[in-house]
Amino acid sequence: MTNTTPDRFYDFIGFGDEVPGILTLVSAAREYRRRVGSYPKTLLILKGNSQQGIGGHLVRGGLAYLDRSNIPLQIRQTLGLETYGLSSALYQEFLQKTGVIQVALDPRKADAVLRQMLRDAQIDTLSRVEIGLVLKEGQKLVGIQLTKGEIYRGKQFLDATVNAELAQAAGVPKLSGFGVLGLPKSELPVTLVFETEGLSIDRLRRVEAEYLKRFKNPADREAQAFFNIATNGDTALATQLRNDLVDAAGKPKPMWVGSDYIDVRTKALSIAYHAFRNTKLSLTESPAILDNGNVAILSGGRLSWNALLHATTGSEAEDLARSGAKPTALMLEEMTFIEQWFKSIGASAVRSAPELYIRHAGNVAGAVDPLSGADMLLGGVPDKEALGTFGYPFDIRGGITGLGRKAANKGFNQTHFKPPLFNIGMRHALLKTVPNLAVVSPAADFEGIACATGRIVEFNVAVGQAVGIAMAIAQLANRNLSEISNTEVRSVLAQTKRLPKIYGRADAIEATRLRDFEKQIIA
Secondary structure (H helix, E strand, O other): OOOOOOOEEOOEEEEOOOHHHHHHHHHHHHHHHHHHOOOOOEEEEOOOOHHHOOOHHHHOOOOOEOOOOOOOHHHHHHHOOOOOOOOOHHHHHHHHHHOOOOOEOOHHHHHHHHHHHHHHOOEEEEOOOOEEEEEEEOOEEEEEEEOOOOEEEOOEEEEOOOOOHHHHHOOOOEEOOEHHHOEOOEOOOEEOOEEEEOOOHHHHHHHHHHHHHHHHOOOOHHHHHHHHHHHOOOHHHHHHHHHHOEOOOOOEOOOEEOOOEEEOOOOHHHHHHHHHHOOOOOOOOOOOEEEEEEEEEOHHHEEEEEEEEEOOEHHHHHHHHHOOOOOOHHHHHHHHHHHHHHHHOOOOEEEEOOOOEEOOOOEEOOEOOOEEHHHHHOOEOOHHHOOOEEEOOOOOOOOOOOHHHHHHHOOOOOOOOOOOEEEOOOOOOEEOOOOOEEEOOOOOOEEOOOHHHHOOHHHHHHHHHHHHHHHHHHHHHOOOHHHOOHHHHHHHHHHOOOOOOOOOEOOHHHHHHHHHHHHHHHO
């Protein structure tokens, strides 16, 4: 391949436009300017079509329901914290600018805000591109050559893709699927998020309440026929679903409606949809399932549904990520049934996002300081190094195929562990093998079950804010990015009054149990 255009030079280059990556570059540019008075030359490269929005799965993927930090009530009361604790300053700024009340992020607003933040930091963007090859000098990455021949050279590099695509091209080893648990063929399902219009919250409540009532009534033959179609004679599934419809007192569990969100707590709507679809409510036996919905309430009568799950393998998730997260023909076919059913219960329009929400697609190895689930349960990095605090369950929505069986063979009778509340560091994102490259995404060096918590956007923005500061320090001091410590970044956050309260908690007993599990399960 002959390059007929002159090389272009930048200080910072980021590949992938997931929100944590964009905010990492903004953090780097701002810190650089704070130190020298002018912005660096920064480039954001993305595979997606920027005309469909900038902001990865939160924007083009339409994921409007944000997962927020989970802080136990007692700790919140003791420390005087609000519901979601204290996010990183950069994430708080992003939420404020996009008008998020609690969890609902309007993709349209997010796109506009991110574009403005990029403009303000004088960051160039380049979309719809593919990596041809990377250029290295020794261990360091020095440039990216695109498939059309253009070469973009830089000093500090960032990978914000869900599959660590730039890191892989640079020779960083990566485990497919849940290779971190010895299950490289297993992966979390992907979601095709969709929006409904015209389906009011009151109407949705009434529809669900009616199904909850009917499914509990053995004399309602039509409802029981629906139930039988959705379970396809699977008595264990039928028992599980019937138990799921009611609380401990035997009363129906209606959806929870918050200020800007709806949590669907049972599979009553799912059962009804699968009866209409004539498929079993099983991720392994059907093309897709309509799961309990995490629903964001948006303006204009729009409801954004994170609910339609499609099973994937480790290799399929990688392939989907490399193809720009585009839904397959089978996924789009399923959407035609989703549209029909939701219109039958009151929606006037149903639209799917142009890209998929890919939760996870493997993890790189070789970070300066890998982060395990046991590390999280031990409270994360020490308080004196901490850059923030985050809490979230080890969330493996849809399950990890083979994990239960493998655990049982190793003598573990359950695979659930308490949610960690841990102090945030950044060294799991910095690479020893390519010392001027960071991976700020679910594909960073998470060991064991840690990626189930580490994949959440709020956490990764806090990591990205720190990595951005580290990039500026490394650039101006002519040091390797991998050499920058948590403590150096913490001092900057403290100096600029952006260091939040630190409140990680160690659970030594649960951490020991998980560490044993993580070691044994991969052996």
